[in-house]
Structures are given as structure tokens and as C-alpha cells.
Amino acid sequence: MSNSPHLQEFEYLQVVYRRTCEAFDRGEISSIEARDTITRLRHTDAEGVIWKIDTTRSGRRAAVVRVSEQPAPPTVRRIEPTGLDTLDEKYRKICEAFDRGEMSSTVARNEVVALRYTDAQGYTWKIDTQRSGKRAAFVQHRETLAPKPAPIAEPEPQSLPVAEPVRQETLTTDQVPVVSANNDVYDDGTRLLRFKKIAVLATTAVVSIALLVTFTGGSDTATTSPTSSVASSTPLSPIPTIPPENENNNEVAVTPLLASFASREAIPNDTEIEFGRSVQNRPLTFIRRGNPNGIRVLVVGTIHGDEPAGLNVTDILKKMDVPANVDLWILPEMNPDGIFLKTRQNANKVDLNRNFPVRWKPLGEVGFWQWAGTGPATEPEVIAMMKLGKVIQPQFNVWYHQDYFRISPGLGRDGDIRERYAMLVDLPLLKIAGGTYSGTATMWADTLNNNDTVSLLVEFGKELREGEAQANADAIYTVVKEFFPS
Numbered sequence: 029m030s031n032s033p034h035l036q037e038f039e040y041l042q043v044v045y046r047r048t049c050e051a052f053d054r055g056e057i058s059s060i061e062a063r064d065t066i067t068r069l070r071h072t073d074a075e076g077v078i079w080k081i082d083t084t085r086s087g088r089r090a091a092v093v094r095v096s097e098q099p100a101p102p103t104v105r106r107i108e109p110t111g112l113d114t115l116d117e118k119y120r121k122i123c124e125a126f127d128r129g130e131m132s133s134t135v136a137r138n139e140v141v142a143l144r145y146t147d148a149q150g151y152t153w154k155i156d157t158q159r160s161g162k163r164a165a166f167v168q169h170r171e172t173l174a175p176k177p178a179p180i181a182e183p184e185p186q187s188l189p190v191a192e193p194v195r196q197e198t199l200t201t202d203q204v205p206v207v208s209a210n211n212d213v214y215d216d217g218t219r220l221l222r223f224k225k226i227a228v229l230a231t232t233a234v235v236s237i238a239l240l241v242t243f244t245g246g247s248d249t250a251t252t253s254p255t256s257s258v259a260s261s262t263p264l265s266p267i268p269t270i271p272p273e274n275e276n277n278n279e280v281a282v283t284p285l286l287a288s289f290a291s292r293e294a295i296p297n298d299t300e301i302e303f304g305r306s307v308q309n310r311p312l313t314f315i316r317r318g319n320p321n322g323i324r325v326l327v328v329g330t331i332h333g334d335e336p337a338g339l340n341v342t343d344i345l346k347k348m349d350v351p352a353n354v355d356l357w358i359l360p361e362m363n364p365d366g367i368f369l370k371t372r373q374n375a376n377k378v379d380l381n382r383n384f385p386v387r388w389k390p391l392g393e394v395g396f397w398q399w400a401g402t403g404p405a406t407e408p409e410v411i412a413m414m415k416l417g418k419v420i421q422p423q424f425n426v427w428y429h430q431d432y433f434r435i436s437p438g439l440g441r442d443g444d445i446r447e448r449y450a451m452l453v454d455l456p457l458l459k460i461a462g463g464t465y466s467g468t469a470t471m472w473a474d475t476l477n478n479n480d481t482v483s484l485l486v487e488f489g490k491e492l493r494e495g496e497a498q499a500n501a502d503a504i505y506t507v508v509k510e511f512f513p514s
Contacts, residue, residue, distance in 0.1 A: 041069055043151060043168065045081055045090035070095070111145040112153060112166060118143055119155055119164035133461060158433050158489045161456020283311065292419050293320060304412020307375035310364040312412050316357050318350035323512045324477075325504065326357045326422035331381050331429075331469055333366020333373070337488045338428025340497035351505050353514040357420050362409055372397060374407055381468050383410045386475055388467035400467055414472070421477045423512060425484070426504060427469055432487035434458040442482055445511050449484060452503035453496065460487065482511075 045066055052062040063083070071079045082093035119140060126136040137157070146152045151168055159165035286303040289295045297316050304312040329342035342360040350356050361367055365375040373379050377394055378401040388404035405411055424445075435450040437443055437457045450457050465471075470483035486500065 041071060041079070041081065041092060042090050044069060045086065049088075111147060115143055115145045115153065115155070115166070116164040119160065120162075158431070161434070161458060283313065286416065286419065292421075295419075303416045304408060306363070306365045306409055307407070308365045308368075310368070312359075312362065312364065312409060314357055314359040314416065315346060316355070317346070318354045318356040319352055320355055322351075322353045322355040323424065323508050323514055324355045324357065324420055324422045325508060326359065326417075326420055326425035326473075327504065328362055328425070328427045328469070329358075329360040330367065331362045331427060332379075333363045333369060333371050335372070335428070335430040335488075336367060337430050337492050337497075338486075340492060341428060341500045344497055344501040345504075348501055351509065353512075354505060354508055357422065359416070362413060373399065374409055376401070376407060378407050380407060380409055382464075382466060383407050384414075384467045384469055384472035386467065386472040389464075391464055391466060398463055404467060413469070417473065417476050422473070422481050423477055424482050424504075424508060425470075425473050425476075427473075427483070427485050428488065428500075429485060430488045431490040432458075432460055432462075433489040434460065434487050436460040436485065441511070445482055445507055446484060448510065449486070449503050449507050452506055453486075453499045455486070460485070 048057070048062050048065045051057045052059060057065075066081050066083060069081050078095040079092050080095050082091040085091035085093075122131075122136050122139045125131050126133065131139070140155050140157060140160075143155050144152055145154075153166045153168060156165040156167040159167075283300055283302045286295075286301055289301075295301065295316055297318070297320070300313050300315055302311045302313050306312060327342060327345060329338035330336050339360055342358050345356065345358050363374055363380055366373060366380075369375065371377075377399060379391075379398045382388075382391055382398050382400035383404065383406060385404035388400065391398055391400035393399060401407060405414065434456050435446050436459055438446045447457060470485050473481055473483040475481075488496070
């Protein structure tokens with residue numbers, strides 16, 4: 029028996045629910061009309077199971093519940109596929125043709141982007157290329173105008189119209205509803221977190237921000253919320269080479285230098301340590317946590333300045349309990365100048381992820397988005413990273429990027445880890461293409477730990493989905509537990 033409706037139909041129910049709530053919010057329909065419209069929504073899936081909106085659990089986004097455990101009679105089952113099913117089939121055929129080499133990536137993308145379907149309610153749908161993987165995801169075409177709900181005769185007054193109707197928030201179909209722990213309830217999206225975990229994260233974020241304002245006077249730092257993008261955040265101001273004295277002039281705030289430690293074993297936990305400086309003299313820092321005798325794990329939040337979503341993961345890792353078998357090294361910003369300038373490259377306009385000395389090749393020139401620099405390892409950020417990597421010798425390292433929304437498949441143990449991680453965070457396994465790949469950080473990292481480290485590159489979408497940062501933090505520890513016996 030089906031546990032959930034097809035994603036396509038669920039998205040349609042989600043849109044009708046949201047449009048109805050928005051119409052109520054604007055005063056276009058009464059509370060009774062809104063409730064009646066929502067309670068009458070139904071869908072019968074391919075197995076004959078009927079679904080409806082669960083008004084007791086729905087808020088800004090709808091939750092869906094089965095009307096009954098028993099399938100409906102065969103006479104009411106859907107035989108012909110819906111228009112969205114057909115669109116999904118066309119999408120898959122295009123992808124298969126590309127995989128067979130029958131069309132180029134440009135032609136395939138143009139074919140996918142051109143696909144459209146207008147449903148019986150007048151909504152036009154297109155393929156959401158940011159979320160599609162083995163099967164298509166859909167989003168409403170922006171030019172679609174939602175029809176105004178038809179007037180409905182008011183029955184006897186009822187209590188609450190809709191649980192938490194949409195207010196002060198513009199929603200899109202790629203936003204993910206909260207997942208229910210009840211197996212009979214299906215919410216579209218990641219299936220990664222439950223209500224309690226999200227509540228804990230929200231509380232932690234608020235407390236952290238409050239403490240930061242209290243002790244620093246409110247510095248402009250990247251947001252720590254695991255449920256939103258950090259693209260608009262302002263990075264930390266440069267730390268002076270000679271730190272300022274405190275109010276009592278008795279102590280100075282000193283950031284220890286990596287060079288001051290004789291060995292990896294001497295590097296302390298839970299201490300921000302500087303391992304280099306950027307082109308514009310911003311500090312490059314890391315924090316070590318966990319068991320110094322555990323599996324060495326390096327996590328890099330961002331290497332491209334305009335791809336900051338990974339900072340949400342590193343913020344969580346700074347606070348989470350570390351498993352007893354993990355020696356965690358957190359490096360939030362490898363490109364602080366790029367974050368400040370909101371550019372992919374560093375202040376020298378070099379793509380740091382093309383400047384590492386392993387398999388480096390000349391690539392473009394100044395102004396080219398992937399410019400590899402004038403030679404291998406010319407940039408201070410890369411040089412500093414190489415020194416740190418030599419100290420850590422990580423057994424597993426993760427690098428976060430945006431916004432291809434995928435993890436590239438691999439072979440052997442590396443491929444198994446990628447597949448498992450992708451499943452844990454609900455990202456598709458798709459080849460990463462669209463550029464020239466030489467001198468990358470993961471190519472270099474693969475040579476560490478006697479050429480026995482596993483490097484993972486994670487491509488988020490344009491923004492993080494609800495719970496996605498926490499899911500990635502959890503996935504790191506799950507992968508270590510399953511693939512790196514201590």
C-alpha cells in the first residue's frame with residue numbers, strides 16, 4: 029500500500045492549499061470558504077489510496093493524511109497518467125538520451141527547460157532543474173496567475189479557519205514542509221528532521237545570536253540559522269595583526285598561530301587557531317573538536333566566496349556533540365576576501381579551487397570565472413591550506429559548494445560513500461559538469477594521508493532547504509561510523 033502520494037500530485041495539493049490561505053489572508057474569501065475549500069481537497073493515488081489535507085497539522089505548508097487505510101474500489105483508480113507524470117517521463121527520456129551521448133548537455137538542458145504543462149485549474153508547471161535528479165521535480169511557471177477561488181455558500185460557523193494560515197511570507201514550491209513522524213502523514217521534501225529537532229535548532233540559533241551581541245557588541249557575522257541561505261551575510265572584519273588590549277589594559281585577545289604548535293597532537297580542542305592570511309590580510313582560522321585519537325575529519329564551509337551555504341553546516345558542527353571516534357577539524361572560510369567581496373574568486377581574482385598544485389593547468393586569464401592563476405599554488409590561501417592539510421592528514425574531508433544541487437557519483441569505496449551521503453541528505457547523484465576541472469581542492473586532498481583520504485564535494489542548491497544543514501552535519505558522522513572503523 030502506498031505511504032505517500034506521488035510528488036507531482038502533492039505539489040498540486042500544496043499549491044491549492046497555499047493559494048487558498050493567501051486569498052483568506054488578503055480578505056478575498058471568508059474563513060468558512062477557506063476551510064471548506066481545503067477540507068474538500070482529495071487525491072486518489074495509483075494504488076487507490078485517498079489523501080486529504082490534515083488541517084490539524086498544517087501551518088504555512090500543508091500536511092497530507094490518508095483518508096482511510098483501505099484502497100478505493102478499482103473503478104475510481106487512476107488509469108491514465110497525469111500531465112505531470114507525462115512531463116516526468118519526457119524529462120527522463122531526455123536525460124537517458126544525454127547519458128547515451130545522443131544529445132549534448134546544451135541541447136538536453138534546452139529541451140528540459142522548454143517542457144511545460146497546464147493543469148485543469150489553469151496552473152502552468154515546468155521542470156525545476158535545481159531539484160530534479162533521477163525523476164523530475166516541478167515548480168509553477170512564474171507567469172501563471174492563480175484563479176480566484178469560486179464563492180461557496182457559507183454553512184454553519186465553524187471554529188478556526190485554517191491552522192496558522194500563511195502570513196508575512198512569500199512561499200515557493202521548492203520550500204519544504206515540516207516532516208511528520210507519523211507514517212500515515214506525508215510531507216513533501218527532505219524527510220530529514222522532526223519537529224523537536226527543528227525547535228532545538230531554532231532555540232540554539234537565537235541563544236547563540238544573543239550571546240554574540242552581548243559579548244561582542246554586535247559584530248556583522250554570517251547567520252547561524254541552519255534553514256536559510258547566508259548569501260546576504262557580512263563576514264567578520266579583519267583581525268589586526270596585533271590584537272587590541274581589553275578595557276583593563278591587562279590582557280590581550282590573542283589568536284594562536286598554527287606554527288606555534290610543534291605537532292598535531294599539541295593542537296588544543298575548541299580553540300580558534302590561525303593558519304594563514306588572505307590576500308587582503310584577513311585571518312584563515314580553524315577549530316579542532318572531538319577525540320584527538322579519532323578518525324581525522326576536515327570540513328570546509330566555503331572556498332568560493334559567493335557560495336556561503338556551507339557556513340550553516342560548520343556553524344552547527346561547532347556546537348554539536350562530537351562522536352567519540354571523530355577528530356573533527358572545522359574550517360569555515362577558506363576565502364574570506366571572496367566572502368567580503370561576494371565573488372567566487374579571491375582578491376587576486378583567482379579561483380582558489382583551480383589553484384592547487386595537483387593536476388594544475390593554465391586556465392583562462394584575469395576576469396575568467398575559473399582563472400587558475402599564473403601558476404600552481406600562487407595564492408596565500410592555497411599555500412596556507414596546504415600547510416594545514418599536511419598537519420591534519422585527514423582521512424575524510426568534505427567541501428561545500430553551490431548551486432548545482434547534486435553529488436557526483438564515484439567508484440569503489442569513494443563511490444559508496446558518496447551514494448550513502450547523498451541518500452542521507454536527499455541530494456541526487458549526478459555528474460558535475462559545466463566547467464574545466466584541474467587543480468581542485470579535492471584533487472589535492474586525495475593525495476593526503478598517504479593517498480588514502482576520501483574527499484567529498486557537496487553541491488547545495490541556490491538556498492538551503494529546511495533542515496538541510498543539520499542533515500549534512502549528521503551525515504558526516506554517520507558516514508564516518510559506517511565507513512571508517514576505528
